[in-house]
Amino acid sequence: MAKQLPSQKAAATKQLTELALLYQFSNTMLSTIRLNKLTHLILTALTSRDAMLFDRAILFLRNEKSGVLQGMLGVTWDTTPEGLQIIGSDDALSSQWDISEEVIAQQRSTEFCSLVRATRFDIDTDCPVIKRIIIDQNLCLIDDAGCHECESCDFIKHLGATSFAAAPLVARGKSLGIIVVDNPHSVKPINRDDLRFLQLFANQAGMAIENSMLYNRIEEAHSSLRDARERLIHGERLAAIGEMAADLVHELKNPLITIGGFAGRLLKGLPTESREHHYADTIVKEVCRLEKMLSDILAFSRKPTICYSACDLGDILQDCFVSCATTLEDHHICLSSNFEDGCWPLVGDAYQLKQVFLNLILNACEVMPNGGILTVHAESLPLEGREVKIRIADSGGGIPPEILPQIFKPFFTTKRHGTGLGLAIVNRILLNHNGSIEAANEGSGSIFSVTLPLARTAQ
Numbered sequence: 001m002a003k004q005l006p007s008q009k010a011a012a013t014k015q016l017t018e019l020a021l022l023y024q025f026s027n028t029m030l031s032t033i034r035l036n037k038l039t040h041l042i043l044t045a046l047t048s049r050d051a052m053l054f055d056r057a058i059l060f061l062r063n064e065k066s067g068v069l070q071g072m073l074g075v076t077w078d079t080t081p082e083g084l085q086i087i088g089s090d091d092a093l094s095s096q097w098d099i100s101e102e103v104i105a106q107q108r109s110t111e112f113c114s115l116v117r118a119t120r121f122d123i124d125t126d127c128p129v130i131k132r133i134i135i136d137q138n139l140c141l142i143d144d145a146g147c148h149e150c151e152s153c154d155f156i157k158h159l160g161a162t163s164f165a166a167a168p169l170v171a172r173g174k175s176l177g178i179i180v181v182d183n184p185h186s187v188k189p190i191n192r193d194d195l196r197f198l199q200l201f202a203n204q205a206g207m208a209i210e211n212s213m214l215y216n217r218i219e220e221a222h223s224s225l226r227d228a229r230e231r232l233i234h235g236e237r238l239a240a241i242g243e244m245a246a247d248l249v250h251e252l253k254n255p256l257i258t259i260g261g262f263a264g265r266l267l268k269g270l271p272t273e274s275r276e277h278h279y280a281d282t283i284v285k286e287v288c289r290l291e292k293m294l295s296d297i298l299a300f301s302r303k304p305t306i307c308y309s310a311c312d313l314g315d316i317l318q319d320c321f322v323s324c325a326t327t328l329e330d331h332h333i334c335l336s337s338n339f340e341d342g343c344w345p346l347v348g349d350a351y352q353l354k355q356v357f358l359n360l361i362l363n364a365c366e367v368m369p370n371g372g373i374l375t376v377h378a379e380s381l382p383l384e385g386r387e388v389k390i391r392i393a394d395s396g397g398g399i400p401p402e403i404l405p406q407i408f409k410p411f412f413t414t415k416r417h418g419t420g421l422g423l424a425i426v427n428r429i430l431l432n433h434n435g436s437i438e439a440a441n442e443g444s445g446s447i448f449s450v451t452l453p454l455a456r457t458a459q
Contacts, residue, residue: 043075074116167202171210260287313344332371367396398441
């Protein structure tokens with residue numbers, strides 16, 4: 001029997017090592033679904049000192065949305081442990097790899113890995129190498145100085161690569177990314193056997209990465225479904241609580257009206273300066289406040305019934321001005337209204353729309369207790385279908401910027417005795433009328449802008 005030459009023995013040993021790596025990686029990819037850990041295992045296997053395959057390995061993954069190849073990880077031989085952790089028996093046919101969190105953290109903290117992660121380039125670049133790898137899905141060995149002077153992509157110069165090989169990561173006929181390997185430390189040439197192994201390894205790595213991505217998508221979909229289910233259950237509970245609250249409010253209003261009525265009668269028959277008159281007056285005021293609070297809760301908790309009909313915005317606003325005349329006078333507030341000429345036909349519930357503007361006007365009065373200017377301005381917007389914008393501005397000092405995004409949320413209030421439902425109800429009424437409301441600070445006060453669609457019959 002002929003003796004093997006040292007070179008033949010070394011080649012055979014290398015082939016056995018490569019086969020063992022491929023088989024162990026096959027076992028590993030069936031047990032590892034974490035993409036982050038999987039990428040470290042892939043590149044660590046390629047740069048393992050035991051296998052002595054490559055000095056460096058780089059992974060780029062394809063971003064379908066942005067159309068770029070994004071550097072994900074770069075591993076070098078000096079950040080690779082002496083050997084991958086073997087789980088199971090020492091037999092390659094029944095074992096698999098593992099890598100510790102400490103090694104993963106060490107590899108990701110290197111300057112080279114940071115450089116890789118900061119690298120990205122367009123897939124649609126004019127570079128023939130990128131097209132050959134990603135589009136044609138062919139392995140490339142680059143040992144051409146001209147490639148390093150190419151201006152279409154500079155990732156080769158950016159990473160300091162000289163002679164290198166790049167293999168596509170392919171799964172189900174689709175390019176997921178590329179693996180780039182080179183030997184800047186040992187300066188060992190990449191031969192045909194190295195390329196054959198890299199191709200086989202990249203084929204398995206592509207399938208493993210695809211499986212991991214699919215699993216992550218399933219996990220995200222499952223998490224979204226779980227969140228949706230929890231929101232649905234929470235919504236059902238809130239609906240039940242809302243119904244109970246509506247029934248409770250309805251039951252509380254009757255005795256409150258009775259208490260307020262008798263307190264009002266007592267108030268009329270008591271001397272103005274007496275202590276009893278003060279007590280009765282307090283009862284009447286608190287009952288009125290509770291009735292307002294219960295009315296707001298009832299209006300918010302129950303689905304509103306909207307009676308759509310033809311109405312005019314100008315008439316609605318004029319009714320609001322008449323209703324608020326006493327309040328404006330008591331607060332020494334000057335009302336300035338400015339409407340463009342013509343009618344403002346709407347299709348909606350005039351009573352509910354009046355609630356919107358009454359609420360906004362009365363809120364403005366509350367922030368100007370010592371007087372001020374209230375401006376109501378209406379103008380048409382030249383948009384398709386036509387809209388009208390009503391601006392209600394006050395001079396009450398404005399809304400603190402930090403709470404401005406919160407004011408339309410239910411139960412959010414800065415008032416001592418408020419329910420926090422007034423603006424929430426306003427917002428809901430406008431949404432039911434295909435309208436909107438915005439709030440901002442302007443000048444010495446705040447401004448609320450209401451937008452409503454005009455009736456399509458308007459000329």
